Amino acid sequence: MPKQAVKKMPCCDDTSPCSLPTDQSAEQIAALAWAIAHPARVRIVRLLISRNTCVCGEIVDEMPLAQSTVSQHLKILKESGLVQGEVDGPKVCYCINSEKLAALKSLVASL
Amino acid sequence: MPKQAVKKMPCCDDTSPCSLPTDQSAEQIAALAWAIAHPARVRIVRLLISRNTCVCGEIVDEMPLAQSTVSQHLKILKESGLVQGEVDGPKVCYCINSEKLAALKSLVASL
């Protein structure tokens, strides 16, 4: 995960001819891209998109991964904000955070 | 890098109600997303986009990273196909592969 302490980001200073977006933007893109930088997470995201209704552990059934592993990926997706989890009784329903997804699309499109 | 051997991807089989794109597509997205899943690489990509002219080791000057580290990131970007390197004398000019970039945008947009 790109969480290394970036020493300094001397971009967009006087010596640099770039009018690039802020570094914060770079980290935003990196963080969101990171969330979908694994096939399993792409599949999960697509699964959640395809089912307008939030799904829960059914995700596990769709994936060739152990439940704990899927849960781990869901955690990563939740941390990225792309996915939201909502407790529904003993189950947990996950759904796409459309705003975050739109933000990801927008950020990538504006590259 | 998500290069782990995926055991099997029983998606889109008879038991699954998904008409999702192929898993290959998931790996494509994951691979491209991975390339920009690091702030430094996002910055490099933007730098290459902003300068229509290909840049070379000037990238190093723009980044708070060691030359070897930048070279490593460039290698990753090259492997993803997002960036192309062209030897120009003792220097190496890098430039964006517009097609790959477009593919990335398209893939993300079609999520």
Added chain:
DNA sequence: CCAGACTATCGCATATCGACGATAATCAAT
């Protein structure tokens, strides 16, 4: 309250990332 189902978390192992310095490799020019 207890049993059952569902999910999250904990360890653990392995593999890779990300960073760096040091070193090799490459090319132009002298």
Added chain:
DNA sequence: ATTGATTATCGTCGATATGCGATAGTCTGG
């Protein structure tokens, strides 16, 4: 050929990702 500049690669280190089984936590229903 040698030098100088530029870039790639190597080796190392710490941190993290990824996978799993096992376990703990949580909630519902009887």
